[in-house]
Amino acid sequence: MRGVTIAPEPDLAPTGLPDTEPRGESESVGTVVLAGLANLVIAVAKLVAGLFSGSAAMLSEAAHSFADTVTEVFLYVALRRGGKPADEEHPFGYGKESYVWAFIAALFTFVGGAGFSIYHGVITIVEGESGGAYLASYLVLAVSFVAEGSSFLKARRQVRDESRRWRTTPTRFLRLTADTTVKAVYFEDSAALIGLLVAAAGLGLTQLTGSGVWDGLASVVIGLLLLVVAFVLASSNVSLLVGRAVPRRIHxxxxxxxxxxxxxTGIPTLLTMQIGPGDILVAAKVDFDDEALGKDIEAASDEAERRLRERFPEIRYVFLDPTRGKPGRDHLDGGLDL
Structure with a gap:
């Protein structure tokens, strides 16, 4: 008996009810929308303050916030496109499309935010001009910090709740999660809060010394910070697009x-893959007892589906291939050991 396949209906949730909204997607959408609105308002305020004061750091922060606003749009598209149900042309669904849009969002952060900040900072350092209207800039930075902080707290709350559900630490969850949208919002908001402090420090030193070099250096640091965030997010999305396995503990x-x-009697081969933010595919070669009857193997396969999906509802597809194993060999490749 070869090729026992267990694959739940693509449009059914673990409970058997229609899965119109994947697990966790509603909260991720709320996190992305809140971050996008906050970034848009902040970007306009920073731009006005930057043009009025001539501060390179403020203009860099405005570019940072505009870049974050556009990336939130890409992340929203990622959630909606990736949540489309499976069809005949895409039998495993559209989950990986969310990684495409999230990767584009990371690239935009790299080009739109980091590129402008570093370039404008270098120009300011070379010219050495100092700005003015410091009070207005400080007020905008303070209000921005409150708004960015609200968005960050929501993202952090989601990360904390999800890490508890997976019984792991928030740091490990962020490193291993396949939900790149909440990961992107968390890192971008963290970078935004740090960037605001850097911009305030640059403005303060410029005001004290009368030299625009500090303002320019702050702009460069903000750009480098965005480069790091863009690289981390892009690398994560590329790994998921290629076909990343589940974490070793889950494996x-x-x-x-x-x-x-x-x-x-043994599992010669076990392979897993994240096929979407909330979808896992499991494929295994299984060595069944040589004395087992066909009905026993079928019953065991049904039990395997029940056990796996009860423990990990994100598992959507299970493929078991009965195979004759070699004595003393239980080879389990495929886990992501991070």
Whole structure:
């Protein structure tokens, strides 16, 4: 008996009810929308203050916020496009399309935010001109910090809740999560808060010394900060687009659940892949007991689906291939050991 396949209906949730909105998507959409609105308002205020004061750091912060606003639009598109149900042309759904749009968002942060900030900062350092209207700039930075902080707190709350659900630390969750939208918002808001402090420091030193070099240096630092964020997010999305495995802990638990089935004697091969922010594919070669009947193997396969999806509702597809294993060999490749 070869090629036992278990694949739940693509449009059914773990409960058997229509899955019109993937798990966690509603909260991610709220996080992205709040971040986008906050960034848009802040960007306009920073631009006005930057043009009025002539501060390179303020103009860099305006570019930063405008870039973040556009990336939030891309992330919103990523959530909507990636959540489309499977069809005949895309039987595993459109989950990976969300990584395409998230990758584009990371590139825009690189080009639109970091590029402008570094360029404008270097020009200011070379020219050495100092700005004015410091009070207005400080007020805008203070209001921006409050707005960015509100968006960051929402993203942090979602990260904390999700990390608890997966029984891991927030840091590990951010490193391993396949939900690149909440990851992007969290990192971008963190960078924004740091950037605001850097801009305030640059303005303060410029005001004290009368030299625009400090303002220019602050702009360059903001640009470098955006470069780091863009690189981290782009690398994560590329890895998921190529086909990243689930974390090692989940991989080992899946193997343990399969191996615990009464008629299973070994798991020669276990492969997993994130096919979307909330979708996992599991494929395994399973060594069943040589004395097991066909009905026993079918019952075990049904039990495997039940166990795996009960423990990890994100598992949408399970493919089991009965195979004859070699004595003493239980080879489990495919986990993401981070």
């Amino acid at each position: 080992n638990q899946i193997a343990a659940d399969l191996r615990a089935l009464p008629v299973v």
